[in-house]
Amino acid sequence: MSASMPPVQTDLAEVFPDLMTIRARAQGGDLPGALAEVRARATGLAEDAITVTELVAESEGIDDDLAAHLRAHADDRLARTLDAHRTILSAGSAADPAASTRADSAAGLARAEQTLIRLCAEDPTDRYAWYLRLVTARGLGLGWSESRRRYRRLAAVDPHHAPAQRQILRSLQPRWGGSWEAAFGFAREVSATAAEGSVEGALVVTAHLDRWLAEDGGAQNDYLVQPGVLAELEEASDRLLAVPPPSTYAWVQPHTEIAVLLGVAGRRVRAGQHFSALGPALAEGPWAAAARYQEDLQTMRSSVLAEGRRR
Amino acid sequence: MTLTRVEVDGIPALFAERTDGVYSGGILFRVGWADENLAVRGLTHLVQHLVLHDLVGDVHRHSEVTATYTHVHTRGGSPEQVARMLNGLCEALRDPPVGRLEVTKEALRAEERGPDGAGRVAALLRYGAHDHGLAAFPEVGLPEIGPGLVQVWVGEAFTTGNAMLWFTGDRMPENLQLTLPEGSRQPVPAASKPRANTPAWSVVDGSDLVHVTAVVPPSPAAAIFADVLNGALHHDLRERDAVSYSAGATYTVRDPASAVIAVTADCLPEQRGAVIGGVVDTLARLRWGAVSADELTEITSAAATAVDEQSEDVDTIVPRAVSSLLGLTFPEPHRLAAEYRAVTAADVQRVAEAFHRSAIAQVPEVGLGWAGWHAAHLGSGEVVDGVALTGRDGHHERLVVGDRGVSVTTADAVSTVLYDDVAVLESFADGGRHLVGTDGVQVHLEPTLWEVDDAALARVDGAVDLARVVRHPARNPDDLPLPPEPVDEEDGESAGSRSRWRRLTGR
Numbered sequence: 003m004s005a006s007m008p009p010v011q012t013d014l015a016e017v018f019p020d021l022m023t024i025r026a027r028a029q030g031g032d033l034p035g036a037l038a039e040v041r042a043r044a045t046g047l048a049e050d051a052i053t054v055t056e057l058v059a060e061s062e063g064i065d066d067d068l069a070a071h072l073r074a075h076a077d078d079r080l081a082r083t084l085d086a087h088r089t090i091l092s093a094g095s096a097a098d099p100a101a102s103t104r105a106d107s108a109a110g111l112a113r114a115e116q117t118l119i120r121l122c123a124e125d126p127t128d129r130y131a132w133y134l135r136l137v138t139a140r141g142l143g144l145g146w147s148e149s150r151r152r153y154r155r156l157a158a159v160d161p162h163h164a165p166a167q168r169q170i171l172r173s174l175q176p177r178w179g180g181s182w183e184a185a186f187g188f189a190r191e192v193s194a195t196a197a198e199g200s201v202e203g204a205l206v207v208t209a210h211l212d213r214w215l216a217e218d219g220g221a222q223n224d225y226l227v228q229p230g231v232l233a234e235l236e237e238a239s240d241r242l243l244a245v246p247p248p249s250t251y252a253w254v255q256p257h258t259e260i261a262v263l264l265g266v267a268g269r270r271v272r273a274g275q276h277f278s279a280l281g282p283a284l285a286e287g288p289w290a291a292a293a294r295y296q297e298d299l300q301t302m303r304s305s306v307l308a309e310g311r312r313r
Numbered sequence: 314m315t316l317t318r319v320e321v322d323g324i325p326a327l328f329a330e331r332t333d334g335v336y337s338g339g340i341l342f343r344v345g346w347a348d349e350n351l352a353v354r355g356l357t358h359l360v361q362h363l364v365l366h367d368l369v370g371d372v373h374r375h376s377e378v379t380a381t382y383t384h385v386h387t388r389g390g391s392p393e394q395v396a397r398m399l400n401g402l403c404e405a406l407r408d409p410p411v412g413r414l415e416v417t418k419e420a421l422r423a424e425e426r427g428p429d430g431a432g433r434v435a436a437l438l439r440y441g442a443h444d445h446g447l448a449a450f451p452e453v454g455l456p457e458i459g460p461g462l463v464q465v466w467v468g469e470a471f472t473t474g475n476a477m478l479w480f481t482g483d484r485m486p487e488n489l490q491l492t493l494p495e496g497s498r499q500p501v502p503a504a505s506k507p508r509a510n511t512p513a514w515s516v517v518d519g520s521d522l523v524h525v526t527a528v529v530p531p532s533p534a535a536a537i538f539a540d541v542l543n544g545a546l547h548h549d550l551r552e553r554d555a556v557s558y559s560a561g562a563t564y565t566v567r568d569p570a571s572a573v574i575a576v577t578a579d580c581l582p583e584q585r586g587a588v589i590g591g592v593v594d595t596l597a598r599l600r601w602g603a604v605s606a607d608e609l610t611e612i613t614s615a616a617a618t619a620v621d622e623q624s625e626d627v628d629t630i631v632p633r634a635v636s637s638l639l640g641l642t643f644p645e646p647h648r649l650a651a652e653y654r655a656v657t658a659a660d661v662q663r664v665a666e667a668f669h670r671s672a673i674a675q676v677p678e679v680g681l682g683w684a685g686w687h688a689a690h691l692g693s694g695e696v697v698d699g700v701a702l703t704g705r706d707g708h709h710e711r712l713v714v715g716d717r718g719v720s721v722t723t724a725d726a727v728s729t730v731l732y733d734d735v736a737v738l739e740s741f742a743d744g745g746r747h748l749v750g751t752d753g754v755q756v757h758l759e760p761t762l763w764e765v766d767d768a769a770l771a772r773v774d775g776a777v778d779l780a781r782v783v784r785h786p787a788r789n790p791d792d793l794p795l796p797p798e799p800v801d802e803e804d805g806e807s808a809g810s811r812s813r814w815r816r817l818t819g820r
Contacts, residue, residue, distance in 0.1 A: 112683045119684060123597035142683045145586025151554055152590070 007300045008307045012286035014057065018251055021057055028058050033067040037080050044080070048129055048163040049201045049252030055130060059087040083121055083130050089114040090137055111141045122155075129163060132156035136169035140178055149173045164201040164252065167192050171209055177216065185209055193238065199245040204256035207238045211259050211288055220291050226267040235263055239272055243279070258285035262292045265299045273299070274306040281307070314625050316633070322491040326478035327634050329627040336482035338395040339386025339631070340402065340491075341638050343477075344470035347380040347444045347502045351736035351749060352781045355421065355452025356466055357383060362417045363463065364405035364471075371398055380445060381501055381568065382638055386479075386631075396486040399478075403491045406471045411460035418455050425451060431577060434517055435526045435673045438509045438689045441753035442736035444502045445567075449753070453737055457783045472496025479634040481627050501568040501639055504528070508752060512672040513689035514681035521585065523578045523592045527671040529664060531572035531641075533652040538664035539564035539574045540612045542599060549595045550578055556587040569640055574668055585677045593684045596672075599665040604658045617650035692754035694727045696720045702763040708796035712758065714769045716776075719748060719756045730756045732776035743787035746773055761793045 015022040020039075028036035036058055043054045058064075065088070071081050093110030115138040121131040132155055139149045153170050156163055167188075174180040174188055189209040196203035214225045225231065239260050247253035261276035277299075292299060317328045324340075349356050358378050365385065368374055373390040377383070385402055387395050433449040440446030469475075474497040480486065507528075529535050542562040550560040560578035567573050576596075580588035623629050624646035636643035644652070673689065674681055682688060699715025711722040718731035730750040739747040744760040758765055758773065774782075 108683075112685070115683050116685045119593065119597045120601050123594065123601040126598075126602070138683075139590075144590060144679060144683065147556065147584045147588075148586035148590040151556060151587040154554065 008304050009282050010284050010289065011282040012284050012289060014053065014251055014254065017254070017283040021054065021251065024054065025057060025061050028061045028064050031067065033064060033071050041080055047249050047252065048160055049165055050250045051130065052133060052165040053251040055084065055087065059084055059091060079121060079125070079128070082117055083134065086114040086117040087134055090134060093141070108142060111138050114138055115142060126155065127159045129156060129160050133163065133166050136166055140169070140173050146173060146180060162196070162202055167202055167205055168208060171205060175212060175216070182213055197248065198241050199247050201249055201252050201256050203241050204238050204260065206234055207256060207259045207263065210235060211263060211291065215291055220294060223266045223268070226263055232267055235260060235267070236272065239264065239276065243275060254280065254283045255285040259288045262288045262299060265302050266292055266295045270302055274302050277303045278306040278310055314627055319485070321478055321489050323473040324476045324478050324491055326480065327630055328485055329481045329630045330483065331481050331627045332483050336390055336392050336395055337386065337388050338399065338478070338480040338486065339384060340399055341477045341634055342383045342471050343381070343475045343499050343638050344383055345379045345381040346447055348499070349447060349454070351442045351447060351450060351453065352783060353454040353458060353462065354447055354450055355455040356458055356462065358452060359417060359421060359455060359458060360463060360466055360471070362421060363409055363413060364402060366410060366413055366417070367405060368398055368401050374398055380448070382635060392482060392484065392486040395480065396489050400490050403493055406467055406493055409463055409467055411463055414460060414463065421452060421455060431522060431524045432526065432575070434515055434675045435524065437753045438513060438515060438673050438691065439507050440505050441508050442749050442751050443505050445504050446753060453739060453783055456785060468494055469496065470499060474498050477634050477638040479630050481630055504571060509673055509689040510687045512669055512686040514674045514676055514686045515689045516678060516680050517675045518677070520675065520677050521580050521582055523588050523674065523676050525576040525592065525672050525674040527574050527668040528571045529574060529667045529671060530570060531566045533649065534656050534660035535572050535574070535664045536564050537613055537616060537653060537656040538661045538668070540616055541604060541609065541661055542576065544612060545595050545599060546576065546578060550588065550591045554587065554591055556580060556584045556591055566641060586679065589676050589679060593681065596669065600662065600669060604661055609658055609661065613653045613656055617653040620646045620653065621650045692727070692729055692750070692752055695729055696722060696727055697729055700769065702765060702769060704763055704796065705761065706796040708762050712763050714772055719758065719773065721756050728754050728756050730754055735777050735781045738777045738782045739785060740774065740782055741785045741788055743793070744770060745788065746770065759794050762796055
């Protein structure tokens with residue numbers, strides 16, 4: 003990669019200054035202040051709310067403060083949910099079905115699940131707790147019917163919960179005992195009824211990304227250049243670009259996914275439109291997934307970003 | 314309703330006057346299958362059939378043996394018919410027709426359907442092979458029951474002091490001759506301390522059912538909790554989530570200290586995970602969620618109205634008589650209705666906690682470790698010292714016959730029965746020996762599975778109390794167990810669960 007390539011920013015806190023403020027508070031001894039900021043964003047679009055909670059949950063070095071806060075405020079639902087979220091994340095790497103520390107992972111997930119059972123019992127409209135229970139249901143192997151039951155409970159509160167839809171998409175894939183037919187069926191159903199510009203409208207793109215990685219490991223673009231696949235990616239691209247994104251932070255993910263897949267498939271102009279919308283921001287997962295194509299993708303980025311500076 | 318307490322031939326009786334021309338009456342004895350031990354399991358039922366034999370032509374006669382009482386009664390008929398039935402029954406009890414013993418056993422074997430499947434696992438895990446745990450077992454004791462034992466049982470339990478009569482009609486029947494042996498009221502069998510570390514779970518493969526029982530102190534709040542739970546399960550699992558066709562809860566007062574609340578939720582095989590999750594969430598909702606004032610008022614009012622309507626119902630004479638027999642207080646309907654109306658959401662929540670602490674669940678897959686419940690185990694996991702017998706045809710389970718007991722070890726569990734702790738030893742003339750410990754653990758010595766020699770059989774036979782032995786003739790060779798076919802790696806887990814089910818149930 004040459005020195006002139008445009009910088010890549012996969013840390014959303016570097017992209018959105020208010021997220022940096024929240025993280026700084028969480029890590030700088032003002033956890034209650036960070037929680038207040040999270041709470042202020044909790045009623046917006048689910049994908050933004052989850053982006054913010056994930057940012058705090060993934061912040062390093064907050065465990066002691068969180069434990070102290072919970073001792074003083076045992077009834078703080080957000081802090082309890084955050085604690086469960088961190089427990090899931092620390093069990094997370096081992097939640098892979100092939101992981102050797104499966105028993106430890108299951109114990110961690112079960113601890114988190116028990117906190118979440120109570121949170122959902124106390125308040126069945128809690129989107130954040132139900133969302134995390136989709137993660138635990140899959141990690142604990144509770145079966146597809148239980149994942150679906152939980153998703154329906156959540157969808158009754160928020161039928162457009164894009165992060166939950168991504169979890170369901172995963173649960174439906176062959177790796178977790180489902181099928182690509184079922185996964186795409188769900189993704190197309192969600193995308194078809196989604197608003198233009200929305201994250202959920204791009205769920206079918208996530209399905210293609212997952213299938214490409216699962217079947218090919220991201221090595222070749224044969225899968226992506228199939229006419230049917232390309233047509234679906236382009237349709238999703240049209241819909242995502244049709245209006246300004248309704249989400250504050252979460253749009254980075256679908257734009258990165260489409261930019262990467264269309265770029266790898268050789269649709270350079272289309273990919274460029276999404277790279278242009280992204281600026282320096284990129285979602286880490288899909289960007290890293292296309293490692294073999296990064297030089298080419300960077301070329302597309304540098305051309306559209308240079309053009310942007312010219313204007 | 315006018316209720317009169319009288320006495321007939323020394324037996325306490327309740328009489329409720331009614332003027333609709335209907336006559337009924339019955340006799341209750343404070344003895345049931347929970348009073349038996351496993352080696353005589355079926356004895357009370359056998360006595361019931363034996364003494365009713367001469368009354369089979371009586372179309373109005375009904376009878377039942379429950380865990381704690383035996384009830385023979387008439388519905389409809391005339392005062393003369395009521396008297397004839399009770400007189401005939403007492404005559405048979407004074408001199409049981411033991412000549413009919415073997416024929417009656419045959420009839421019982423033909424009738425046997427086995428205990429209720431849903432409650433079996435919970436009964437075994439909670440109590441082992443004792444008292445209420447005997448619900449998990451068929452009537453294995455029948456073959457060894459002789460005339461002497463029948464006389465002893467009748468003499469102890471079917472006595473003046475251990476009986477209770479009831480009658481309804483415009484007058485008491487005349488010419489009653491109900492003399493029975495003298496005897497005293499038998500205490501209700503005390504349920505042994507739960508063996509499982511509760512809340513506990515056990516996976517029962519292929520059952521497509523979630524079944525949870527708990528034992529709580531009886532109270533109006535506990536009865537209302539069960540009603541709330543029943544409605545909540547129906548609403549959550551059937552109406553809202555559509556994962557179960559039939560989901561609900563029941564409440565039964567068993568003795569002065571215990572009421573049993575039982576949850577049942579069925580499902581299709583593809584909904585197993587959802588039905589398990591749904592039951593966990595509904596139970597959690599009653600522990601931690603808000604039961605709305607409207608929801609609670611609706612339930613307490615319905616319960617109060619139902620009991621209010623009973624205040625003039627002469628048929629409540631039967632539960633009144635049962636309560637008196639078992640030492641329970643039969644709550645006066647108007648007072649109970651007021652107590653139901655006074656139950657608060659906080660009361661319901663307290664019972665929900667008590668339910669959780671005592672719960673034992675049977676689930677079709679996965680278990681409930683993820684929800685913080687404990688895996689239920691029978692037995693101590695100890696293996697006795699002794700001679701390991703060689704398995705036939707690659708049979709992998711390790712069988713040890715020792716001086717203190719026998720053990721079978723599989724990849725995932727140890728089953729040990731100590732000779733001093735045998736509830737029953739079923740001894741087959743073909744060499745098979747089935748041992749059940751009082752803790753409910755079962756070990757089957759099968760000559761078709763291991764090279765069981767005469768020395769091993771002699772060691773077992775010589776060590777077990779003869780009073781615990783039930784002998785059977787040789788079984789049909791086609792019915793004997795065979796070493797399992799080698800299983801594929803992929804099927805290993807379900808084969809393990811199946812053998813676990815066999816160990817739990819003995820089948």
